[in-house]
Amino acid sequence: MMSSLQFNAVLLDISNQLTAKNLEDIKFLNRDTIGKRELERIDSGVKLFQVLTERSGLAPGSTEQLCRMLRDIHRDDLCDKLTRFDSQSDDDDDNNQPDQTEKARLDKATEVITEHLGRSWRKLGRRLGVSEVKLDSISRRHPTELEETAMELLKEWRKSRGAQATAQQLLSALRACQFNLTADKVEQRLNFDTD
Template sequence: MSSPNFNKVLLDISGELSKDELGRLKFLLGDQVGKRDHERISSGLDLFRVLTERGRLAAANTVYLSGLLRDIHRPDLSDKLLLVSGHGGARGPPGPPEHERARLDAAMLVVAENVGRSWRRLGRRLGVSEVRLESIAGMHPSDLEETAVELLKEWRRSRGAQAQTEELIEALRSCQFNLTADKVEDKLSALASADAHKPQTESSVDPHT
C-alpha cells in the first residue's frame, strides 16, 4: 500500500517532468506496456499508474522508475524517488565508512582530472553497464571531467559499502592508466599523512594524563 509521502513525491516528480521528458520515458518503456497503455499516458501520473498496475512501481520498489529517470538525465528526480522509498533494497546499498568516503572523494578528483576521453574504458572495467555509460555520456557532452565525475558517482552508488579506492586503482592499472593510478596513490598517501599529523581534539585527550 502506498504511503501519502510516497504519493506526494510521485506527484512532485510528475509536475517536474517536461512534455519532452515524458515522451522519452514512454519511448524507454518500449514493449514493457501495451499500445493501449501507451496511448493513455499523457502525464507522469498516468505513467506511474501504469507501472504500478504492471508491478514495476511501489513504495518499496522504485528501482525501475529510478533507472528510467536517470536514463533521461534527471538524476535529481531519481534521487528524490530513492530517498522516499526508504524501506530496503530500493534505496541501494549503504555507502562506505566515513574514512573510506574521504579517500574515495580524493581519488575521484584525481581520476576525473586525468582520465579524459578514456572514461568509458574505465567505466567498463568498473562494471558500469553500456546503458548507464550512454546515459552518462549525455549529461555533460562537452565536459570530459564532469563526465568522469558522473561515471565515478554511478560506480560508487552501485557498489555501496563495497566501493573501495583499491578497486578503483586496480581498474586504472588494468586499463594501463598507470600514471593516473600513481597520482591517486600519491594523493591518498598525502591524505593519510595529513590525518596522522592532525592535533588531538580535547575529547580524545585523557583527562587523567
C-alpha cells in the same frame, strides 16, 4: 540502498494515484524534454516514468525533478510519498557506506581521477562494471563536460558498490585499463595525505 524494485513499486503507486488530468499536466511540463510524438504515446504514469528514467536520470536518490513536477501540478501528497521513500533509502544507505577513512580515500581518488581521466571514462566505467545503459545515460546528461562525466561515473559506481567500494578497487581498475599515469597520481595523493 533502496533497490530498484522498491523504487519501481513507489513509482507504480504514484502512477496509480495520478488522475488523467495530472498525467496530461506532467506531460505538458516535459514537452521540451520528450518529443511530441513520444508524448502522444504515453497513456500512463508508468510509461512516463520509464521515459523519465531513460531521459533525465530518474532513479532512487535522484527524484528532485519528479517531486518538483508533482508539486507544480498540486500533488504535494505524491511528492511527500516520494520524499519519504528517498529519506528512508538514505537511512538505508548510511548503513551501507564505507567507513569514514575509506570514504575520505575514495573522495580523494575520485577528485584526482575526474581531473585526469578525460575521454577514456567509458573504458574505466566498463572495467568497474557500470552497465552500458548507465554509461549512455551519463553521456547524455554531460555530452561535453568530461570532468562532470567522470564525476557522475564514479558517483554511480560508488552508489552501486556501497560499503564494498574502495580506493584500491579504483586503482586496480585504472591499472587494468593502462591508465598508469592517473593511477600514479591517485597513489601519490593518497600517500601524500597519509604521511
